[in-house]
Amino acid sequence: MKLNIKYRTSLPLNVFRWSPMPYRQPLHTHSSLEIGCCIQGEGTFYFGEKQYPVRQGDVFIVNPVEPHIAESNPHRPSVYLFVNFDPDLLRKENPHLLLPFSYRPALFHNRLPGEADIAVRIRSLMEKLFEEWTHRNNGYETMAKCLLFELCVELARHYSGATSMHDWKQMTGELNRLSPALEWIADHYAETVSLSEVASVLGVRPATAARLFHQSTGRSWRSHLTEHRLREAKRLLTETELAVADIGFQSGFQSLPTFYRLFQTHVGVSPLEYRSTFLHNNRIGTF
Known part of the structure; x- marks a missing residue:
């Protein structure tokens, strides 16, 4: 199933909180790039035939072609911060920032464990981005774009070392x-x-x-x-x-x-x- 992502502002970006259902729903794809961070609870995140246990702080990378869905633990429901955005934002700024989202599903590990330094930095940036997007003070779109680029630079640096030439x-x-x-x-x-x-x-x-x-x-x-x-x-x-x-x-x-x-x-x-x-x-x- 392919979802149609709606962008409500002229900047093709969404930042939101979301809690999955306590059962597995159908997998879906969308043309947006997506980053999710579990900020509360536990659960499971499915990517095609792969599945990952979810703990607080875990970060997940989603590209436009891999079917995915998250599921909450019924007793400890998970809550995520999600950022999804049009890949053109990165392509225009620096195409190399698309590296983390250009993976081949069978060989890629979508989960960055919450205790890893990279996951801690990503969560901090996502929380700042969520605050900007929620309060929408003057210049929030510019600040949101800057935070998104910083976030993607962190990811690109991390994955470039784990990707073969x-x-x-x-x-x-x-x-x-x-x-x-x-x-x-x-x-x-x-x-x-x-x-x-x-x-x-x-x-x-x-x-x-x-x-x-x-x-x-x-x-x-x-x-x-x-x-x-x-x-x-x-x-x-x-x-x-x-x-x-x-x-x-x-x-x-x-x-x-x-x-x-x-x-x-x-x-x-x-x-x-x-x-x-x-x-x-x-x-x-x-x-």
């Missing part, structure tokens, strides 16, 4: 191969974009381009394009007084019904509700 080259090679298409979409998302054009940028057939996107990012090329367009629409809704219809077209959507449908599906509210909520929260100083 062969695997490192293969992982970064896949990202480098796709980079021209990612950059092209970032520059042209507001235009009419086709898979054939994306494939032409990469110098491959359309079917190959589609496969490369899914293998490297865990989502389709069209989902990647839609995320860029929605991000621009959210920015225009909060930073300009343009009519919603004009925003839809300026963001690259070819029809208003498509814009409204995708915005509602991915963001969870309509464009007008999103703008209204922003204005209300900004007036009372909570956004």
Whole structure:
């Protein structure tokens, strides 16, 4: 089962607390990268055929392709801090930060034990990030992004020492191969974009381009394009007084019904509700 992750702000990031059910639910995937830290209780975390006992302080790394789900101990329910975010945030800053999330599931150990120094540092950063995201003081998005980058630098340094040069080259090679298409979409998302054009940028057939996107990012090329367009629409809704219809077209959507449908599906509210909520929260100083 693939979940559709919604980002409620222009920054494609979610930070939240979550307690799993005391029984095993179906495994799921999502296009977001994810980091979870158990802050209370016990349980089990499942990744495909792998399973890990969970203790307080344990940190878990999740990439877009490995099915996963957490389960609480019925007598000592677990509570997690979770951060999930669009991989483009790291790709634009420094593609090497994607290393911890580019693992091959069968060979990767998803759990960082709570007593390890790296897990202690990760938990501290996640708690600071949660505080920023919860209180939303002036500049919270900038601070949240800085904390996320620091967190991912810690993870990248930790995993680079545990990754063979062969695997490192293969992982970064896949990202480098796709980079021209990612950059092209970032520059042209507001235009009419086709898979054939994306494939032409990469110098491959359309079917190959589609496969490369899914293998490297865990989502389709069209989902990647839609995320860029929605991000621009959210920015225009909060930073300009343009009519919603004009925003839809300026963001690259070819029809208003498509814009409204995708915005509602991915963001969870309509464009007008999103703008209204922003204005209300900004007036009372909570956004």
